[in-house]
Amino acid sequence: MQLAGAALNAGLVESATMRVPRHVAVIMDGNGRWAAQRSLPRVAGHEAGSRAVGEVVHAAIEAGVEFLTLYAFSAENWKRPRAEVDSLMRLLARFLDERTGEILEKNVCLKAIGRVWELPEQPRERLERAIRMSAGNNGLTVILALNYSGRNEITDAVREIARKVRDREMEPEEITPDVIAAHLDTREWPDPDLLIRTSGEMRVSNFLLWQLSYTELYISPKLWPDFTREDFLDALRDYARRERRFGGV
Ligand code: FPP
Numbered sequence: 001m002q003l004a005g006a007a008l009n010a011g012l013v014e015s016a017t018m019r020v021p022r023h024v025a026v027i028m029d030g031n032g033r034w035a036a037q038r039s040l041p042r043v044a045g046h047e048a049g050s051r052a053v054g055e056v057v058h059a060a061i062e063a064g065v066e067f068l069t070l071y072a073f074s075a076e077n078w079k080r081p082r083a084e085v086d087s088l089m090r091l092l093a094r095f096l097d098e099r100t101g102e103i104l105e106k107n108v109c110l111k112a113i114g115r116v117w118e119l120p121e122q123p124r125e126r127l128e129r130a131i132r133m134s135a136g137n138n139g140l141t142v143i144l145a146l147n148y149s150g151r152n153e154i155t156d157a158v159r160e161i162a163r164k165v166r167d168r169e170m171e172p173e174e175i176t177p178d179v180i181a182a183h184l185d186t187r188e189w190p191d192p193d194l195l196i197r198t199s200g201e202m203r204v205s206n207f208l209l210w211q212l213s214y215t216e217l218y219i220s221p222k223l224w225p226d227f228t229r230e231d232f233l234d235a236l237r238d239y240a241r242r243e244r245r246f247g248g249v
Helices: 005-009 031-037 042-063 075-079 082-105 121-133 150-166 177-181 229-240
Strands: 023-027 067-074 109-113 141-148 194-197 216-219
Touching (some): 042 067, 042 229, 141 150, 194 229
Parallel strands (some): 023 194
């Protein structure tokens, strides 16, 4: 999409024709290292990370991004020490408590992907409430990946398709990439145009494995709590300069 004049006037972008990604996905990495650098407990890094979430959501709204997917808790993150998992879940519940009003005011539509039904009751109820209350909004869609694993998502889709074939609702020959995409958690949204990962790591870490096939990658050396609105806009500017070929010439 092309950018609205307001964003140009606000100095957000370089030109009125700057190509803005419709869908940006973010791996928010480096909270633990941020805390360690300050001799703070890891949870302090996650708290600082949740402030950065607010800043990036605002920047995405300003820039005219349509979909923002945030990797907030992976299915592998349960392997962390119990105290850290508990504090992340409390932080998520508090974030939703404190920010649901703002989500509604900013016309944000909140969604979630991952096995969210396995989350503890407190964050799950708040999440469901925020999703319900914001369902009619038509501004930025923020998609939280929670208890998410790309392999689990594909596995669940394969199971569902296999059931349909077994029940004669579908022939094996009818299974196409579009059919598989239509069985993923992300079925409602376009694939990400841009993936941002912070803290310099060059990995995809089981995030949106199917959906990232043609996504542009942007690795920032900054730790997530230090990632600002300006850093997000730098990533968009970098994206705008790239030529996407989708396997063509
Ligand atoms: C990775 O940093 C980050 C996470 C596992 C959790 C992301 C959570 C937040 C940004 C805050 C809560 C989110 C919301 C939506 C309220 P890490 O701990 O792996 O960092 P490290 O690699 O430096 O140890």
